[in-house]
Amino acid sequence: MQAELKQVIYVSERTDLSDHSLTNIFDISHKNNPEKGITGCLLVGSNSYLQFLEGPSLAVEALYLKIKVDSRHKNVKKLHDQSIGERLFSSWSMKFAPFHSLEWSNQDFDSGNFLNIKPEGAVNIFHSINEVMNG
Ligand code: FAD
Numbered sequence: 001m002q003a004e005l006k007q008v009i010y011v012s013e014r015t016d017l018s019d020h021s022l023t024n025i026f027d028i029s030h031k032n033n034p035e036k037g038i039t040g041c042l043l044v045g046s047n048s049y050l051q052f053l054e055g056p057s058l059a060v061e062a063l064y065l066k067i068k069v070d071s072r073h074k075n076v077k078k079l080h081d082q083s084i085g086e087r088l089f090s091s092w093s094m095k096f097a098p099f100h101s102l103e104w105s106n107q108d109f110d111s112g113n114f115l116n117i118k119p120e121g122a123v124n125i126f127h128s129i130n131e132v133m134n135g
Contacts, residue, residue: 003037003056003057003058004056004057004083005054005055005056005057005083005084005085005086005087006054006055006056006057006060006061006081006082006083006084007040007052007053007054007060007080007081007082007084007087007088008052008053008054008060008061008064008078008080008081009050009051009052009053009078009079009080009119009122009123009126010049010050010051010064010067010068010076010077010078010079011048011049011050011076011077011079011114011115011117011122012048012049012051012073012074012075012076012077013047013048013073013074013075013115014045014047014048014049014072014073015071015072015073015074016071016072016073021072022044022096025042025072026094026096029042029093029094030093030094032063033055033093033094034093036055036056036059036062036063037055037056037059038053038054038055038059038060038063038093038094039054039055039087039089039090039091039092039093039094040052040053040054040055040089040092040094040095041089041092041094041095041096041097041126041129042094042095042096042097043097043099043114043125043129044096044097044098044099044112045099045109045112045113045114046099046111046112046113047112047113047115048112048113048114048115049073049114050114050117050122050125051067052088052089052126054084054087054088054089055087057083064078075115079117079118079119079122080119080122080123088126088127088130089126089130095129095133097129099112099114100112102129102132106121109125
């Protein structure tokens with residue numbers, strides 16, 4: 001039987017703005033996520049992260065708990081937690097999307113600040129990214 005799938009979206013405040021930190025997160029995600037069946041997208045803002053995680057429920061929950069206590073960010077707030085039938089980003093072990101690589105209609109997002117985003121807005125952003133990047 002196939003494991004139940006879920007998606008989680010959270011927003012957090014960056015505490016470490018270094019390129020080194022981003023490189024480390026990128027490397028560890030691409031090492032760990034395929035083994036765990038995790039896919040998703042990490043939106044890197046100027047002061048914040050907005051991450052979409054999806055995969056087997058237990059694996060997503062375990063990773064979220066690990067990420068939540070990572071000192072490279074703080075004030076981690078879960079915005080969305082839902083069981084799913086199908087993945088949105090099935091081919092991305094973790095896509096890194098810098099905020100300036102995307103077009104925004106909202107001034108806050110245009111400056112890379114996701115801290116006040118509402119749950120529905122967060123879900124919509126990832127659906128738009130999926131449409132733009134996957135055609
Ligand atoms: P460990 O052996 O615990 O650590 C792996 C490497 O990360 C080591 O080089 C260690 O030095 C370094 N590291 C760990 N914690 C810190 C820290 N606080 N500051 C500096 N360096 C550190 N992990 C994933 O597996 N998948 C993800 O999709 C993912 N997304 C993330 C998104 C964000 C915004 C952040 C902040 C972290 C993310 N992480 C992700 C990293 C996660 O929080 C854990 O650090 C990582 O999963 C630990 O992996 P490990 O137990 O295999 O290795």
